[in-house]
Amino acid sequence: MKFGYRAAALLWLAPCAFALDGQINIHDPATVTESGGKYYTYGTGGNPLVSDDGWTWRPGVTPLRTGAAPDVIHVGDRYFMYISGVTMISSKTLDPESPDYKWEEGGKIAGYESEGDFVNPIDPGAFLDPKTGRLWLTYGSYVGFTRVVELDSKTGKRLHPDQPPTDIGLNLEATTMIYHDGYYYLLGTRGSCCRGADSGYHIRVGRSKSVTGPFVDNMGIDMIQGGGKLVIGSGGRLIGPGHFGLINVADGVQKFSFHWEADMDRGNASVLDIRPLLWKDGWPVAGENMKDGTYEIESVRNGSALELAVQGVPVGGASGGGGGGRGRGLFGGTGGVIPAQDVAQVSANWPTGDIAARLANYMVQAQQKWTVSAVPNAGGYLGSPYFKITIAGTDRALAATPNAELVTLPAFTGGPEQLWRIDQLTDGSYRIVPRAESNAREPLALSAIGTRSVTLTKFDPNSDKHRWRFNNP
Numbered sequence: 001m002k003f004g005y006r007a008a009a010l011l012w013l014a015p016c017a018f019a020l021d022g023q024i025n026i027h028d029p030a031t032v033t034e035s036g037g038k039y040y041t042y043g044t045g046g047n048p049l050v051s052d053d054g055w056t057w058r059p060g061v062t063p064l065r066t067g068a069a070p071d072v073i074h075v076g077d078r079y080f081m082y083i084s085g086v087t088m089i090s091s092k093t094l095d096p097e098s099p100d101y102k103w104e105e106g107g108k109i110a111g112y113e114s115e116g117d118f119v120n121p122i123d124p125g126a127f128l129d130p131k132t133g134r135l136w137l138t139y140g141s142y143v144g145f146t147r148v149v150e151l152d153s154k155t156g157k158r159l160h161p162d163q164p165p166t167d168i169g170l171n172l173e174a175t176t177m178i179y180h181d182g183y184y185y186l187l188g189t190r191g192s193c194c195r196g197a198d199s200g201y202h203i204r205v206g207r208s209k210s211v212t213g214p215f216v217d218n219m220g221i222d223m224i225q226g227g228g229k230l231v232i233g234s235g236g237r238l239i240g241p242g243h244f245g246l247i248n249v250a251d252g253v254q255k256f257s258f259h260w261e262a263d264m265d266r267g268n269a270s271v272l273d274i275r276p277l278l279w280k281d282g283w284p285v286a287g288e289n290m291k292d293g294t295y296e297i298e299s300v301r302n303g304s305a306l307e308l309a310v311q312g313v314p315v316g317g318a319s320g321g322g323g324g325g326r327g328r329g330l331f332g333g334t335g336g337v338i339p340a341q342d343v344a345q346v347s348a349n350w351p352t353g354d355i356a357a358r359l360a361n362y363m364v365q366a367q368q369k370w371t372v373s374a375v376p377n378a379g380g381y382l383g384s385p386y387f388k389i390t391i392a393g394t395d396r397a398l399a400a401t402p403n404a405e406l407v408t409l410p411a412f413t414g415g416p417e418q419l420w421r422i423d424q425l426t427d428g429s430y431r432i433v434p435r436a437e438s439n440a441r442e443p444l445a446l447s448a449i450g451t452r453s454v455t456l457t458k459f460d461p462n463s464d465k466h467r468w469r470f471n472n473p
Contacts, residue, residue, distance in 0.1 A: 019266070019271065020056075020057055021055055021056040021380065023057055023058050024271045024273075025266075026043035026047050026049055027045075027270040028043055028242070029043050029049075029243055030042045030070045030072040030081070031073070031126075031246065031247070032272075033074060035079065036094070038094075039052075039054045039382070040094045041245075042060075042063065042070045042072060045068075046063070046067075053380055054380065054381050054382035055381060056380065057272065060096075063091075064089050064104075065089055065103070067083035067085060067087070068083070068084035069123040069243070071125050073126035073128060075128055078156065080156035083124070085108070085121060086137070088109050088157065090103070091104065106156055107157065109137065109149070109158050110124075110137070118144045118145055119139075119144040119145045120140060121139050122139065122140070123141060123175065123243075125137065125138045125176030125177070127176060127211075129211060130179050134153065135151040136149070138168070138177060138186070140169065142172070142190070142191075145224075146167070146168055146170065146224075147166060147168065148165060148211065149165045170223070170224045170225070170226065171226070172190060173193070173242065174189040174242055175188040177211065178246045181279075184207065185207045186223060187204070189201050189202070189204075189241075189242035189243060189244070190202060190203075196262045197239045197261075199240035200240065201239075201261050204231060205217070205228060205229050206223040215227075217229040218281075229283055231284055231285065231286055232286035237264035238260045238262070238263055239263075241259070242259060243258050244256050244258050252425045252461025253276075253426070255276050255277055256275060257273070258273055274382055275289060275383060276423070276425075277426065278424070278427065287424045289383050290372060290387060290470070291372075291374075292372060293372055294372075294473060295473060296362055296370075296470075297468055298470075299454075299465075300429050300464045300468060301467070302451060304360055305359065305361070305362035305368045306358075306368070306454060307359070308355055308357065308368075309355055310350045312367060314365075315341050315365060341365055342366070343391070343392065344393065346366050347366065347394060350367075353410065354408065354410070355408045357407065357408055357454055358452050358453065359453065359454050364473065366391070366392070369392040371391070371392045372389055373388050378414065378419055381423075386419040386421060388419065388420070390412060395410075395411045396408050396409065396411070397412035397418045399418045401417070404444055404455065406446070416434070417434060420434060421434075425467060429469055430468050430470060434456070437456075444458060445459040447466055
C-alpha cells in the first residue's frame with residue numbers, strides 16, 4: 001500500500017523529530033527489548049538504560065558482564081545477551097527487581113576461526129527467523145567479513161561449532177537481520193564512528209531469499225562487494241546513525257532503535273533514538289515520529305478531512321469571492337491572494353459546549369485545521385510523547401468519550417481522554433489512538449467508518465479506515 005505524494009512531501013520537508021526524553025546517552029545500543037512491562041537497552045561499556053514507557057529513559061542496572069556493542073533477544077523463557085568477542089550471557093528476565101533476575105554465563109559463541117582470519121568478531125546481532133523458528137547471529141566490523149552462524153534456540157549457543165561460518169558482507173558494523181514478505185534483510189552500519197559530529201556512520205541494507213545470502217541491494221550489488229541501499233543517514237542536527245534494532249510493536253506498526261553518534265542539541269553526545277520503520281517497494285525506509293505542527297488530517301479510506309461538526313464558511317466568500325455572478329464565481333475569483341480564514345471570526349458562530357467531529361471535503365476552512373502539540377510531562381510511548389490535537393488557533397481539543405466515540409471539548413485539560421498516541425504505519429500513513437487505549441492488546445483507533453462518520457474502533461492493520469495522513473493545510 002502506497003501513501004500519496006502530499007504525505008511523502010510532508011515527511012521530506014518536516015523538521016527533525018523529537019529526541020527521546022530523560023537520560024539517553026549511550027553508544028552501540030542493543031535492540032530495545034521489552035521485559036515485565038518495561039523497555040531495556042544496553043550499550044558499550046555496560047551502559048544500560050531503562051524506560052517505563054519507551055519515551056522517558058533513565059540509567060539501569062549493569063549486567064553480570066559488559067563489553068562492546070551488545071545485543072539482546074528474547075527467545076522462549078530466556079533473554080540472551082551477545083557481547084563483542086563473541087560471548088553470551090542469559091537471564092530469565094531483564095528486570096533487576098524480579099526474583100528470576102540472574103545472569104548466567106553462556107561461554108564463547110564465535111571468534112577467529114584460524115590464524116590470520118579476515119574478520120573482527122565484534123558487534124553481534126541476533127535474529128530469530130519468524131518463518132522457521134531458527135536462531136542466527138551475525139557479527140563483524142568495518143574491517144573484514146560480516147559472518148552468520150546458527151544458534152541453538154533453547155540454549156543460545158552455537159549450533160554447529162565445527163562448521164565454518166558463512167561470509168555475507170564486507171566492512172559492515174553492527175549488523176542484524178530482519179524478515180519481510182519472503183526476503184531476509186541484512187542491515188549494517190558503514191562509515192567512521194566514535195568521532196562525534198565528524199562521524200560518518202549510516203545504515204545500509206541488502207536482501208536475500210536465504211538467511212545465508214547472497215545479500216544484494218536495489219541495484220543488484222552484493223553486500224560482500226560493497227553494496228547496500230541507504231536506510232538512514234545524518235540529518236538536521238543529528239549525525240551518524242548506527243546499530244539498527246527492529247521493534248515489532250503491532251501488526252502494521254514497526255519501529256527501530258539505534259543511536260546517533262552526535263546530537264548537537266546535547267553537546268554532540270551519542271544518544272539513543274527510536275523511529276518508525278516503513279516499507280517502500282520492498283525495502284525498509286526510516287520513517288518519522290509525529291511532530292508539532294498544524295495539519296489537515298485526511299482519511300486514507302475516502303480522502304475526506306477530519307473537521308469540527310459546525311457550519312463552514314467558504315474561504316474568500318461565496319462563489320469564489322468575486323461577488324460578480326455565476327461566470328465570475330466559476331472562472332474569475334478576486335484576482336488576488338485569498339488570506340487564511342480567521343478562526344476567531346468564524347468561531348463566534350460555533351456552539352460553546354461539546355461539539356462532535358466528522359468527515360467532510362477539505363476546503364481549507366478553519367474547522368478543518370488541527371494543531372498537533374506534544375504535551376510536556378504527560379509521558380509517552382516508544383519513540384514519542386503524547387500529543388494534544390486542537391482546532392488551530394483555539395484550545396478546543398479532540399477527545400475520546402467513555403463509550404468510544406469522538407468529541408471536541410471547549411478546552412484542553414490534560415486528561416487521558418485528550419492525549420493521543422500517533423504511530424506511523426509501515427506504509428507511511430498514521431494510526432491515531434487515545435492514551436487510554438494505547439497499551440491495550442487490541443487498541444481502539446480513530447476510524448473513518450463512512451463518508452462523513454468518524455468514531456473509535458478496534459485497530460485493523462489491513463483496513464484503510466484506520467489510516468490517516470497529516471498534510472500541510
